[in-house]
Amino acid sequence: MASRTKDANGDDDIALALSLAGELRVLGGKLKRRMREEANLGDLTFSQTRVLILLEREGPATVTALARAEGVRPQSMGETVASLKTAGLVSGEPDPVDGRQTVLSLTAACRKALKANRAAREDWLFRAIRAKLAPAEQKKLATGVELIRRLLDT
The missing domain is CATH 1.10.10.10 (Winged helix-like DNA-binding domain superfamily/Winged helix DNA-binding domain)
Incomplete structure (x- = not known):
């Protein structure tokens, strides 16, 4: 999690927001790569x-x-x-x-493959959430997902 450190102007909120922005960018990329690994549409460019x-x-x-x-x-x-x-x-x-x-x-074959692909990614994510996060942590994740949704809806 981002640490609350003061930036050069002494503004913790700005420093926190900058830190969160960097962490979210990195984590978003990692999640995207991991989901891509779970998907298999062949060797598409x-x-x-x-x-x-x-x-x-x-x-x-x-x-x-x-x-x-x-x-x-x-x-x-x-x-x-x-x-x-x-x-x-x-x-x-x-x-x-x-x-x-x-x-x-x-x-039709492509639509079927895309649907199977999406299901495989969601299944991996579902299993990872269930295996690695306690129920209370899953509720926290739900809150985080809602916050990310708000960020992306702007």
Whole structure:
């Protein structure tokens, strides 16, 4: 836990907030890496994973729309999408408005894998909470989670 030490201006609250910000950043990164270890969608690159997340959250999209959302060239996104198609994770249908374009969406197999992946991560976290934290500590964690939610909702 962060220690309450005075900063150069003698303001403990600022020093505490700075310390907490650093600790949360580090812990957030560790949690993200640990959750990634529990997930297994194969050997997907960061870009491929981002495309799957975008399609899951935002729904079907064209290569151009995906490229714009990720800030990359459409040619680069085309390569990423092609590999996802080859892996059977993404499929395409002609755009009903502009038949020259293809609207991409997740395959049923991909949706199933994403769901299983999410369940595996939550199961690991559930087991870790139950094994490492006493009931009173779990209640404290619930309070902490609510505070983090408030931070992220700003």
